[in-house]
Amino acid sequence: MSPTKPAPGRKSVAVVGAGAAGVLVAGRLLDLAARRRIPLDVVLIGPGEPGHGVAYGTRAPEHLLNVPAGKLGATTDDPAGFARWTGGPPGEFVAREHFGAYLAGYLRAVARHSEPGRLWRVREEVARIRRRSPGLSLESGSGVRFAAAAVLAIGAGSPGVRWAPDSLRAGGRFVADPWVPGALEDIPPAEDVLLVGTGLTMVDMALTLDRPGRVLHAVSRHGLLPRPHAAAPVPPVALPGTADDLASLRLLVRDHLGKCLRETRDWRPAVDGIRPRTAELWQRLSAADRRRFLAEDHAYWEVLRHRMPPSSAAGLARIRRAGRLTVSRGEVLAAEGGEVALTGGRVRVGAVVNCTGPDPDAKRNPLVARLVADGLAAPGPLGIGLATAPDGRLRPTNAPLWTLGAPRKGDLWETTAIPEIRRAADDLARSLVADVISVDDGEGRPA
Ligand SMILES: Cc1cc2nc3c(=O)[nH]c(=O)nc-3n(C[C@H](O)[C@H](O)[C@H](O)COP(=O)(O)OP(=O)(O)OC[C@H]3O[C@@H](n4cnc5c(N)ncnc54)[C@H](O)[C@@H]3O)c2cc1C
Known part of the structure; x- marks a missing residue:
């Protein structure tokens, strides 16, 4: 049974959602707790096998990862970790269920060596989160838990059906x-x-x-x-320059693709070179340009980017x-x-x-709808996902409530795939430890 209140001298962080993002954040928090000797309880709350979530819960062998195994390690400092686990070549696209099993194993392994950090698992949905002084309370079927901070790792949810008559x-x-x-x-x-x-x-x-x-x-x-992905991939080619409006961005991207095609005989390295810059480019666009991108360019970008x-x-x-x-x-x-x-x-x-993919309205998740109604969260730009600060903290309040992955799509656009989630989990765990957990609030010991 997980603690509903941190024991004296301990701090607690709740991670809501036990899919890939929840496991990666929990894993990084436990790793930091062990390295820095922080008496931290990480409470991972959500249904299902850890790490499986929507994407990696499938059992069908024909449902493959769309990223080669060699790029899918659980931590930023070990991107080859998953390929080592499979034992196959790093360029292989393996069945998604294996990635779920790998993530579950990763979490178990980190938890075994996390002392004085500890992992707790609650297989329930969180119905409501309230602000307390200090920290938060989280309500689920088995009762109320208190935590210094919480991370919403709730994914994109089920596909939208608004198109269906x-x-x-x-x-x-x-x-x-x-x-x-x-x-x-x-x-x-x-x-x-x-x-x-x-x-x-x-x-x-x-x-x-x-x-x-x-x-x-x-x-x-x-x-x-x-x-399709290339059978023999060429390394990414960085996007030169930048653009402040959609018209200039279109020209920049067209020239970049053309030049890359001439020089490498493939357009994919150009697309892969844009990926690390996507959030910055998206944030430079006005709301009107972002809307126009969604209406006119999005479908073409998606088929090149999500191969x-x-x-x-x-x-x-x-x-x-x-x-x-x-x-x-x-x-x-x-x-x-x-x-x-x-x-x-x-x-x-x-x-x-x-097969239309997730609905951008995060309020379809009842917990999010409740957070918005309670003033603890607000819809993101263009109504996509949730409004967040640069470190992933939910706007508009400064409650100790963070998110990563799909809920940040309106702010970052490129945020839902494992390489981005892994980076975000790393950054989030570090800021949580620095901003929340190490601060003495009179209840827990400062780290
Ligand atoms: C079909 C599919 C295939 C994909 N394939 C790839 C791929 O090959 N490579 C890649 O990089 N990316 C892929 N993605 C992108 C994918 O979004 C991420 O890789 C990753 O799985 C997202 O994990 P997540 O934990 O953010 O979300 P999810 O996997 O959706 O997990 C979120 C979890 O939160 C839980 N939850 C929601 N609300 C609550 C609540 N109130 N209380 C408790 N729990 C809650 C849900 O039950 C769910 O288990 C794929 C996505 C999909 C949908």
């Missing part, structure tokens, strides 16, 4: 969230399927649902497919050639029984699978 949502053939365990089990095996969205989730779903005699129809507003493993691309090409997958532009207008009306025609299907 009522007639589709009301019928029994809509799979609103394909990542819920067992969500695909009721799809009639002999019937065709409509996949709405043509990004990486669609790629996973197409590879899982493909079978002889079935046609998968994939549609999205733009009909664009993710590009699929070469083997997934080969699998997709194979089922397209066999006539078992069509990819086109289209929006869903209405559904009547198995008949779905699209902007480009009609299809008769046994199921419609939502």
Whole structure:
């Protein structure tokens, strides 16, 4: 049973959400506690196996990581850690479930050597967080816990369904969230399927649902497919210069891609070279330019940036050639029984699978809705995620409440993949230790 109150002389940090981000923050906090001899209780609260979350909870062997194993170590100082764990080549794209198992093992290993730091695990959802003096209280099914600070590692949540007409949502053939365990089990095996969205989730779903005699129809507003990773990747090429508005940014990126293509015969190193600069470039844009980027450029950027493993691309090409997958532009207008009306025609299907990705409105998470209602959090720029200070602390108050990963997308744009989450977890753990845990508040001993 985890402590509901820190023992005398100890401090406690609650990490809400036990997916990849929660595990990486908890791991870094425990590591710092051990190195600096801090009597710290890290309470990791959230359902599910630690480290698995939405992305790495899948058991399907065809659902691959979209980052090579050699770049996915749990800590910034050991990016090769995961490749060592798999024992395979660093350039390999392995099944996502292995990464969940690796993260769970990483946390267990850090916790074994964290004294005087200690890890506590609570498999519940946090319903409400309140400000106390000092610290916070967190309410969940088993009661109220007190902590000096909390980190919201709550991810992006389930896919948005606002695009789906009522007639589709009301019928029994809509799979609103394909990542819920067992969500695909009721799809009639002999019937065709409509996949709405043509990004990486669609790629996973197409590879899982493909079978002889079935046609998968994939549609999205733009009909664009993710590009594949290169079989022999070239190192990133840094973006030269900067831009303060969207028109100049478009020119800068176009020139950068063109030059890189001429010099390396590949555009990917140019895209990878923009990645470390994305947050800075995004923050230089006005709200109007960010909106225009979302409306006009976003879909093109996404397919270049979020690429699929070469083997997934080969699998997709194979089922397209066999006539078992069509990819086109289209929006869903209405559904009547198995008949779905699209902007480009009609299809008769046994199921419609939502592959559109997360809804940017963080308030769909009940805890976040409550925090916003209580004035402890506010929506992020353009209503995407949550408003945060540069160190990840929630705005508008200075309550000891931080976040990382998807909730920071409105502020940073590039923040949801493991390399960025790992960096953020590292920075966050250091600022928590410096700002909160080491400060003597009269209850705990200063570190
Ligand atoms: C299908 C998919 C595949 C992906 N593949 C890759 C990849 O190959 N490589 C890569 O770098 N990135 C990938 N990503 C990006 C992904 O967002 C991150 O890599 C990472 O998994 C995000 O982890 P997270 O912990 O922030 O979020 P999540 O995995 O969503 O975990 C958040 C957790 O918080 C919990 N939670 C929410 N609210 C509460 C509450 N009130 N109380 C307690 N717990 C709560 C949820 O139950 C959940 O378990 C993928 C994303 C998806 C959706």
